[in-house]
Amino acid sequence: MPIIKKTYKDQVVAYVYQLLLDGTLNAGEQIKESHLAEEMGISRAPIREALKELIMNGLVEYRPQVGNFIANMSPKQTIDSYTTRGVLEGFAVMQTYNQFSAEELKKLGNLVSQMEAYATQKNNRMLTNTGGEFHDLLISKSNNVQLLEYTDRLSLKLHTLFNRHWGRLYNSSEIARRHMAIVGSLKQGDPVLIEQVIREHYTETGTKIAELQTANSDHH
Amino acid sequence: MPIIKKTYKDQVVAYVYQLLLDGTLNAGEQIKESHLAEEMGISRAPIREALKELIMNGLVEYRPQVGNFIANMSPKQTIDSYTTRGVLEGFAVMQTYNQFSAEELKKLGNLVSQMEAYATQKNNRMLTNTGGEFHDLLISKSNNVQLLEYTDRLSLKLHTLFNRHWGRLYNSSEIARRHMAIVGSLKQGDPVLIEQVIREHYTETGTKIAELQTANSDHH
DNA sequence: CAAATGACGATTGTCGACAATCGATCATCT
DNA sequence: AGATGATCGATTGTCGACAATCGTCATTTG
Incomplete structure (x- = not known):
């Protein structure tokens, strides 16, 4: 594109x-x-x-x-999409975990801090952007064009979901914790752990958003 | 569709x-x-x-x-596509490994035998079909619509690649060995092993086809 | 002679109009 | 009253024609 x-x-x-x-x-x-x-x-x-x-x-x-x-995404579809993204990103980062420089790891940490700040400010737009930058940097080492094509396409869908529902929560400490776990596993240098942590990150986030969806549709 | x-x-x-x-x-x-x-x-x-x-x-x-x-797929793109399919299918089967009945495991084994036969007969069309049936049954337990959508789309691409290049090889024993390894890991019931074996199956197959591509383009 | 330039042909990009189909509404029948 | 069937409006599905753009190749130019 x-x-x-x-x-x-x-x-x-x-x-x-x-x-x-x-x-x-x-x-x-x-x-x-x-x-x-x-x-x-x-x-x-x-x-x-x-x-x-x-x-x-x-x-x-x-x-x-x-x-x-x-598209009117069901909670189930939300979880499915987040899970799939986690599978793809987890694999990509697992394969390239040793290509991250100290600088880049620091950059990742900084991005997490920024996200935390934006979350407390309830700045939805910048939170989404910074989150996108974080994950883009994570998978940037992969050269699997097919995998990157799918993660790119999923990004669009997930961003709209995130924007639509996450604004009602903004748990900044939770956001920071989730993302720091990824950076931590990267620093540890354990590929199996890395893949697992990234998958968990996405399943947790997907589940959370799915809950917001059902909660939202309930009091209608 | x-x-x-x-x-x-x-x-x-x-x-x-x-x-x-x-x-x-x-x-x-x-x-x-x-x-x-x-x-x-x-x-x-x-x-x-x-x-x-x-x-x-x-x-x-x-x-x-x-x-x-x-589409003129490069060997690299071939490997990427096969790898991605392996990642998705590996995850899907890993998540659902304990939902396969004894009957279904037997069916999988039978399909492998059929594939071996078709490979020796050099019946490209039926080999592709049976292979498709095998992998369809493998991921049939997953209910992740997003993941299934991507595996479906990838199937089209991989089938054309397979048809285009595999016809010049037909190593029936290799085909049988690769696929029996998957069935074997399923019977063993070790999710981590299952995911690993399926990933390897696709990376190996992808690499093999990529080699055929380069060999084909060389003596031009 | 090499490189830039211009015109040409072929293919895609866009347009406005018409046809086909679906869902809703209303009349009709039981 | 409820179910059934026809009618109508709105929207997509398809069409043929024209415009815009790209690659090619002959031409010019230094």
């Missing part, structure tokens, strides 16, 4: 993704091709292509002959 | 996928939207949608403003 968005399709993808993170578009809402087309001043063709991409990344749910809807 | 293909798009996907397995379309060849459209008697719109899906599954390579080409 290029930085420079040449085609309309890429601009539409970025636009809709932004609406998702903003909360302008809520889960379950329908996205009408014609509306989006008119709104952006282009035809339906590039809109459809963009939606196809969002569908493949799990952000949009598609019902044939009916319409496209903002 | 429904069995009944209602839209043209799904028919196009199936059609092109068939051409890929047949060997009618070879790696690197260009797929011209207009040609396919005329060939199938439909317009370019559904063709483009189908290509988008094949692109997302890694079967077609897309160069903007230039064209769509049958």
